[in-house]
Amino acid sequence: MNKLSRMAELVGLLEKEQTLTDSDLRELFDILAESCSEDADRCVQIREEIPAARCTEEEALLYAAARRAREKYYGNDVYLRGLIEFTNYCRNNCYYCGIRTGNTRIDRYRLDKDTILECCREGYALGFRTFVLQGGEDPYFANSINGDERLCDIVSSIHGEFPDCAVTLSIGERSRESYQRLFDAGARRYLLRHEAASPDLYRTLHPSEMSLENRKRCLYDLKEIGYQVGAGLMVGPPGQTTEHLIEDLKYLQELQPDMIGIGPYIPQADTPFGRSTAKCAQGLDKTQKLQLTLRLLAVLRILFPYALIPSTTALASLDPHGRILGLQAGANVIMPNLSPASARENYSIYDNKLYTGAESAQGMTALQKQVEAAGYQIVTDIGDVKCH
Numbered sequence: 001m002n003k004l005s006r007m008a009e010l011v012g013l014l015e016k017e018q019t020l021t022d023s024d025l026r027e028l029f030d031i032l033a034e035s036c037s038e039d040a041d042r043c044v045q046i047r048e049e050i051p052a053a054r055c056t057e058e059e060a061l062l063y064a065a066a067r068r069a070r071e072k073y074y075g076n077d078v079y080l081r082g083l084i085e086f087t088n089y090c091r092n093n094c095y096y097c098g099i100r101t102g103n104t105r106i107d108r109y110r111l112d113k114d115t116i117l118e119c120c121r122e123g124y125a126l127g128f129r130t131f132v133l134q135g136g137e138d139p140y141f142a143n144s145i146n147g148d149e150r151l152c153d154i155v156s157s158i159h160g161e162f163p164d165c166a167v168t169l170s171i172g173e174r175s176r177e178s179y180q181r182l183f184d185a186g187a188r189r190y191l192l193r194h195e196a197a198s199p200d201l202y203r204t205l206h207p208s209e210m211s212l213e214n215r216k217r218c219l220y221d222l223k224e225i226g227y228q229v230g231a232g233l234m235v236g237p238p239g240q241t242t243e244h245l246i247e248d249l250k251y252l253q254e255l256q257p258d259m260i261g262i263g264p265y266i267p268q269a270d271t272p273f274g275r276s277t278a279k280c281a282q283g284l285d286k287t288q289k290l291q292l293t294l295r296l297l298a299v300l301r302i303l304f305p306y307a308l309i310p311s312t313t314a315l316a317s318l319d320p321h322g323r324i325l326g327l328q329a330g331a332n333v334i335m336p337n338l339s340p341a342s343a344r345e346n347y348s349i350y351d352n353k354l355y356t357g358a359e360s361a362q363g364m365t366a367l368q369k370q371v372e373a374a375g376y377q378i379v380t381d382i383g384d385v386k387c388h
């Protein structure tokens, strides 16, 4: 059987069963990788209006199946999330992240409640019905009664002023009691990428004081409390292999998250990975990261047809067409930045992160045009997960 027919068979199985054995998944990723390196002339366009959207026939089969899956649950709707990066203080020292505590070369900031509410007001007027408060694990908001009170005050103020909106938190690992208090204050969704389901890879990416067990404990606590939960990972960091990605897929199947965030790993110069001159410390190259992120996104969409999956800022930062390519590979959420302009440049988790134009609330008209040209529509909707 030739590779294209085998790919059609694997995609068919994936669509029908919404699962694949490890060896079938391995074969699927291998065929996709080989088809790309073998014959660039066999590339087809995903959509004619986006010249960069070239992919092999094998990839086109996968993306078409992913689009069928998302259309079944979500049609062509794209949900908006207004991202408010409210603090870049962080107690952690992840080797890849620009806001790690060991980075002395960024200006630290923390937004106050009034500024955050102003961001929400601007977003609400533009049609946003979800506000995502994201930040480092800031000691000021730490897992203590004081820290919880400060956060709960912000959450309940947003919830009180915008009762028809969802408040999503993405503020890292906390105690179950703290997650419960934030839920009681009105938060209903939580994004916490598991980062790597393989203990070995997790250890390569994080210092010893962080643990995969605690990350997983947090995700299960959040689920049990009743949050809509998002997990996910970076694609292409140093040391990540296909086997690791298969472990991630298996873990996600066990967790059954409502949201899945994946984006390419992009080096940041003031981190241990970014500073290293070793080629392997840079992870995959740009093209490989783009291709692999899109393929993984499509596989995720077929495995989790109900899930809310963003076409991430990292994807858009990696490639000018990244955001739209992400939608065409199965994503159905975009997260423009609502933070004040002065804060954005300091939330520098990786280099050359986009925060203006269509990535920002101010660029909504441009974003809308891009999305519509690709055949999708941005909706003003709270955008809860569809049942699974």
Ligand code: SAM
Pocket (backbone or CB within 6 Å): 096, 097, 098, 099, 134, 135, 136, 137, 170, 171, 172, 173, 191, 192, 193, 195, 233, 234, 263, 264, 265, 266, 267, 268, 314, 349, 350
């Ligand atoms: N502190 C919270 C947490 O740990 O979940 C949220 C903030 S953290 C900066 C948000 C996400 O940024 C992480 O889950 C990680 O996957 C991503 N990230 C960090 N550094 C990155 C990099 N260099 N390239 C791409 N993504 C990165």
